[in-house]
Amino acid sequence: MAKRLKVANPARCIGCYSCMMACARTWYDTISLKNSRINIQTRGGIETPYAAIVCHACVDPPCMRACPVGALTKRKGGGVNFNKEICKGCGNCIEACIVGAIHLDAENKAVICKHCGVCTKFCPHDVLEMIEVEDSGELKVTDTSPVEDTGPESPTASHKELYGKKEAEGEE
């Protein structure tokens, strides 16, 4: 079953950057924001909501078509697989991606999301989710029942297991 990353609840982002650090930590073995494949951005300071810039897992990815050496191939579930070895660092993919989800690393290789989902494990506010899609990348229709209530009392309320209820003892 194919899956892809989705920015499910952008307005819930608190700007903690845990997802970006998780991505760089997992795929670049570094402690940085630089080589994260997803990008949390501010738009005029944090008076206004954050923007999460994430690969949209295109069904027909323009970055792939723009790559002159064939380093990008279609991924099952949308988006691309990236062959780092043959990437020449021309940056055509960056131009082609109007979402702004691609950049180059220090070795001039494209940094591009592979929809592994590690970032979702480090999102404390349900901003990022992995969703099931068709192998082609097309969205799947799975739910036909009324939309679930996500209010604080509902069984599907946000981060139920997070932020435990027990108070730290004797601390202000």
Add this chain to the structure above:
Amino acid sequence: MTTEQYAIPGLKNVLYIDLTSQSYHIEERPDLYEKYLGGIGIATNLMLEEYKEGTGPLDPEMPIIFSTGPLSGVYPTCTKTVALFRSPLNGELGESYAGGHLAMSMRYSGYETIVIKGSSRYPVYVTVHDDKVTFRDASSIWNLSSAIDVGQVLRRVEPGAGRRSIVRIGPAGEKGIAYASVNVDTYRHFGRLGLGTVFGAKKLKAILVAGNREIKSPDHNAYKKMYGKLYETIVKTGLMEKYHNLGTSENILVLNELKGLPTRNLQATSIESVENISGENFAEKYLIRRVSCAGCPIGCVHVAMLKRSFSKAHEYETLNISYDFELIYALGSNLGVTDPEAVLELIDACEKTGVDIISMGVVLAWATEMQQRGKISTEEALGLKLSWGDKAAYLRAIELVVKAPNEFYAALGKGVDYASKKYGGEEFAIQLGGLEIPGYHTGLGNILGLTVGFRHSHLDNAGYSADQKAFNQPISDEKIVDYIIDEEDRRSVLNCMVACLFARNVYTYENMVQALKCIGIEKTEEELKELGKDIFRKKYELKKKFGFRFENFSIPKRFFETISTTGKLEEERVRKAIEMYREKRGV
């Protein structure tokens, strides 16, 4: 292991910026980092090196030192930067912490510590883009009425969005208000003790730090595991739930109930209609979102929306204002303001002008009582009549303090200690060590903590927390003294990291040792504890140089008149506890 051996860049550099000559250089100080790790440890030592006897807080040679720690930008909730300076408010140790994006930006820029000296002839702002430092003319943003707008201009003209931090002053810093703050990004501040004033004296309008370098751990797998462990502890246990949920303003109702919430210039410790300014009410009626400092999954910054109508045709303006416990105390209970919207408006006014809100609140509370007692005439206040709960008068007063149109308002801009020495009313000027008090009147631990604390802040040793323990189960005064000493040393170590103190129970000594080990720094628990004691000695050495003497310390009568959480305090008891502390500490 020495700092040379692990692959973490920046852990040996100190960036020196000279505003007079508009130049900079980098010095390598592995000796310092090896022993003191970062943060307050590094800053204290550098200040001792830099300080020349007799240099005043606002003299050009007086440095500002910013420092982050080995865990900054590396582990969750290690999000703070310490600023060390000499305070223009009380002439003493100026030490302040801010979150936001600054620690991460500094760390990823490769400069863990920045020392700023000299002063410019005209307004400047300094940018640090990775390793490049530039000085730019800030004349066009000097005199802007709001520190918030300064951020907006710099965001437009400078690159590095999302990876940068912008710290700047507002009108209060430019005009030399002794308790001017520095706004960090949005909603975060170097609030206390007047760092903004020092910026203003140096004609330094803003600093922008943008960093996008990588850090490597020598043992990435160990690091990954440790990160995961800390992250889980933070988000999946109850250790930090309070900060995530209602935030610190949860304490309004608690302290009010316990008779520990300073009210109307500490004439009382609880206030009627407190439920209106409770954390619960702010959350239910005004809270619209929470945000985080970069690298913290908690999101403790509580942002309220204030919707104001400005015409009969259903037209509205909305303001997004962050609030927390201290602000609600300072501009709420202590001014007799129990209208939550009024509190938000007052916060917003201070945020724009760039003053420390606790100090401003206490100054206005004192001025109100002075007027009511007929010790300040209406003429001296230029016709303005201050009275408890009167938002409109207080909004104008904030403006007048910053503009300082006459001697009286100028005195208010120098702090409550100065103003009360000039006009009288020292017995109800609620300050300790020249610093206006935070929102606790809980008893001995609090007063003792504020008196002996490095910078007379509740964050030095959480004396109020000792009182809380004493309230639950009576403990001896000696135990309270011991608690304060232990807490001071622990916090000194945390402030080397520089972890957010809200996460102090996550970063236990054991976890700190492990977290450091996973990035290649070997320290034992004993070594860390010794580090805390070493920093204590160094800071007291510095305090002494800046003129602090226990012999000159006086405690205003008001603290002994108003009932506290643990009952009425006797002066003699406090004196004895101070003596006990001095004896144990050897100071």
